[in-house]
Amino acid sequence: MRFAGAIDIGGTAVKIGIVDKDGTIIRRDSVPTSRDGEPKALVDAIVSSLRPMMDAAKGERNPVSGIGVSVAGFLDPERLGMIHNANLPALREFPLRRALENRFSLDCPLEVDSNAAVVAEHRHGAARGSTRLLGVTLGTGLGGGVIIDGQLLRYTGECAGDIGHIIVDRNGRLCTCGARGCLEAMVNVAALSERGGGRTVRDIIASARDGDQVALKAISETGWWLGLGLASLSPLFSPDTIAVGGGISAAGDLLLESVRASYHTHARPEFRDHTRVVGSSFEGWEGMIGAASLFLDPLA
Ligand SMILES: [Zn+2]
Incomplete structure (x- = not known):
């Protein structure tokens, strides 16, 4: 070995x-x-x-x-x-x-x-077998990596670029980049924490598992924005699979179910019906x- x-x-x-x-x-x-x-x-x-x-x-x-x-x-x-x-x-x-x-x-x-993460999902995780894979990493920021036919997409800064900064809500939260309503600003740790009343992500996830309604709503709202953002990104990369990783993905199905529902609502039919959204296999590692x-x- x-x-x-x-x-x-x-x-x-x-x-x-x-x-x-x-x-x-x-x-x-x-x-x-x-x-x-x-x-x-x-x-x-x-x-x-x-x-x-x-x-x-x-x-x-x-x-x-x-x-x-x-x-x-x-x-x-x-x-x-x-x-x-x-x-x-x-x-x-x-x-x-x-x-x-x-x-x-x-x-x-x-x-x-974001490249390293998407390679892990592609070679060893839930996205094995994908030929057009979009991986997003949800944490302090929102990173994205793309593997098409086994090759990493490298066109800005050696990766797929700042995909977290597509704008999804012109009235949304102010982003660290200076714009307003970037996908990253709507789904990152700061956004989730704010929706959860200032608690840490770990606390929000634990409380949601215990049935705390504010925590559950904070996670599902975050997932809703992510699903919308992934639907917006799909025409660019035509993914057959989207892998959602990073620290917030530790929420598992609590997050993924709202991501999938929102993706299904917002994506156009060819993606809605043929793109699978999977969670990371590695809990942030x-x-x-x-x-x-x-x-x-x-x-x-
Ligand atoms: Zn931004």
Whole structure:
């Protein structure tokens, strides 16, 4: 069996672990990110977490051969660092790949998190077998990745672009990008939390499972907006499958049922009747799994 280290740098946390070639997480950890944290402190925290895991794997004769890295932002064309991101300004223009490779003395290829996530769903998750796959990652922001005939779509920042910023409600919430009513602003963690009376996403999901009506409505309203947004995106990508991942997807069917109902209401017939909407198989760990998978089996 082959193993890779995996790092998924997100807006609120870095997920760190070791993943095998079948997409199974062998070890995992998570460390918080701070918006204005220095890049060096972040790299130090990653090294402190991952190095002991790598040593343990080596002791079990399962050494990792490299480290796949998923990042919440756009990459430069050589994929050496982020050129744009909404939530980690200190990492913009920082030579992240080189910094990690210097510390680990291993290859550390970077990938956009929405690409890594969609690869995980395509190779190891609920979207296996799709030939036109749209994956969205619902968390601090809304990212999207597209795989068509086995190839990642790369046309802005090495990914499918800022698909979270299509405008779905001109009177909607103000978005971090400066526009109003972007899909991201209507469905992200901040929007769900606001609908749930200021509670955390974790609290809202737990309360909804206990029958809390405000929490249930907050999740179904979020799903309704997401379904509308996915219906709007469908004519661009003609997906046969849409995979919904990210932290908020931990709500499972509470979210997915309203996404599907809304998609069915808003999408035109060819998509309404032929596109399946599936939940992520990985409970928020898909970026890490996809990054490791791309290291072990790079796309052509
Ligand atoms: Zn926006």
